[in-house]
Amino acid sequence: xxxxxxxxxxxxxQKNLDESKKxxxxxxxxxxxxxxxxxxxxxxxxxxxxxxNDMPIDGYNAIVxxxxxxxxxxxxxxxxLEENMTIKLNSHxxxxxxxxxxxxxxxxxxxxxxxxKNGVKNNPAK
Numbered sequence: 001x002x003x004x005x006x007x008x009x010x011x012x013x014q015k016n017l018d019e020s021k022k023x024x025x026x027x028x029x030x031x032x033x034x035x036x037x038x039x040x041x042x043x044x045x046x047x048x049x050x051x052x053n054d055m056p057i058d059g060y061n062a063i064v065x066x067x068x069x070x071x072x073x074x075x076x077x078x079x080x081l082e083e084n085m086t087i088k089l090n091s092h093x094x095x096x097x098x099x100x101x102x103x104x105x106x107x108x109x110x111x112x113x114x115x116x117k118n119g120v121k122n123n124p125a126k
Contacts, residue, residue, distance in 0.1 A: 008089035027077030047110035
């Protein structure tokens with residue numbers, strides 16, 4: 001399983017990323033320390049999270065490879081993902097869009113840097 005970030009999406013994420021941090025692709029199901037809410041609607045929702053290497057990642061037990069580094073996922077969230085995916089930046093809204101070979105997966109992927117005290121507040125996909 002792999003994700004190709006377009007250059008604008010890669011720049012948005014990478015400016016917050018360094019060797020002391022990891023990437024997560026969180027399925028927003030209310031399970032785990034980084035999930036912001038349980039699904040209360042009938043759509044799939046994901047968030048890209050940045051966490052420190054010293055922060056817990058319980059439940060993130062599978063890897064998705066990408067052109068900006070590996071993303072850890074909850075293994076069961078793979079059921080809502082595809083083998084080949086892309087993440088593009090919607091420059092008008094400042095949000096990320098996740099799609100696969102079969103089309104859109106999530107048109108409003110959140111982005112939260114948990115190493116920043118204002119990371120949750122600055123999530124554009126609230």
